[in-house]
Amino acid sequence: EDLLRDxxxxxxxxxxxxxxxxxxxxxxxSRYVTLGxxxxxxxxxxxxxxxxxxxxxxxxxxxxxxxxxxxxxAAWSSIYLSYPREQGAARTVRDVLTAxxxxxxxxxxxxxxxxxxxxxxxxxALLLVPWTALLALVDARRWFPCRGVQLGWVLxxxxxxxxxxxxxxxWRAGLGLALATxxxxxxALTAFQAATFNLQRRPLGGLDVAVCVVAIAGPTLAAVxxxxxxxxxxxxxxxx
Numbered sequence: 705e706d707l708l709r710d711x712x713x714x715x716x717x718x719x720x721x722x723x724x725x726x727x728x729x730x731x732x733x734s735r736y737v738t739l740g741x742x743x744x745x746x747x748x749x750x751x752x753x754x755x756x757x758x759x760x761x762x763x764x765x766x767x768x769x770x771x772x773x774x775x776x777x778a779a780w781s782s783i784y785l786s787y788p789r790e791q792g793a794a795r796t797v798r799d800v801l802t803a804x805x806x807x808x809x810x811x812x813x814x815x816x817x818x819x820x821x822x823x824x825x826x827x828x829a830l831l832l833v834p835w836t837a838l839l840a841l842v843d844a845r846r847w848f849p850c851r852g853v854q855l856g857w858v859l860x861x862x863x864x865x866x867x868x869x870x871x872x873x874x875w876r877a878g879l880g881l882a883l884a885t886x887x888x889x890x891x892a893l894t895a896f897q898a899a900t901f902n903l904q905r906r907p908l909g910g911l912d913v914a915v916c917v918v919a920i921a922g923p924t925l926a927a928v929x930x931x932x933x934x935x936x937x938x939x940x941x942x943x944x
Contacts, residue, residue, distance in 0.1 A: 711940065722775060739772045741783065825933065826872030828926050829865045835922065836861040847915075849901050860890070877937055884930035891923035 709718045722739075729737045744756040744765050756765050787796040798809075805812035840858045848854040864886065871879050898916040905912070 718771075719775065736778075739775065739777055742769045742772055745769045746780070746782065822872050822875055824929050825868050828929065829868035829872060831922075832861055832865040832868065836865065846905075847902065849897070853897075864890075875933065875937060877934075877941070880930065880934050880937060884927060884934050887923050887930055888927040891920060891927055894923060895920050 707718055707721060726737050742765075743763070744752055748756065760766065785796060785800065787793070802809055836858055839854065839861065842854075844851045844854040848857070864883070867879065867883055870876075871883060898920060902912060902916050
């Protein structure tokens, strides 16, 4: 079920391990072995094909299928999920995902995103688009010290979104480090503006506080995610 391969291992190591396991099973008298489940492989309904394409960044469906296919299995057996008619497909899929996630879908989802920096970076870029549009449309006199500051933030966020999209397509060490640094400065400057300008204005309403919290939390969480991506890339480059 689980096959771990060190990145520095020679090509073919994983295949040789599978072969050794097969020979061991044969020596013990087993008549067949299975290579295990390949999720979302083969002909599927349209909505599952969409899930396979859109979820490729979080789970390498095609890579797993290709690895097992090159071992030339004697047959592929379809696996079906049956459920009571009154339960419905959506609830059944949720139950299956909960079982694989060992009971915590939200925690599992967050951990999966953190392990896939490219997907998380793309998600951050998408979330930045409506936020930047909001910055461009709000009243500058209420939310910014001057119109120039508002324009500066809008241009910065547009450039940041474009850079995040590029980084999400392919991780580049230099770009990842630069964006992590810039987003960290973004979070610090946003907190400084909120403390010295936004939260000093009177009357101060609940909306003002909520917007400031979101404005600070957004780049702070993005900086954490980017620095995790930088650290992961450094560990990969350093090897064992």
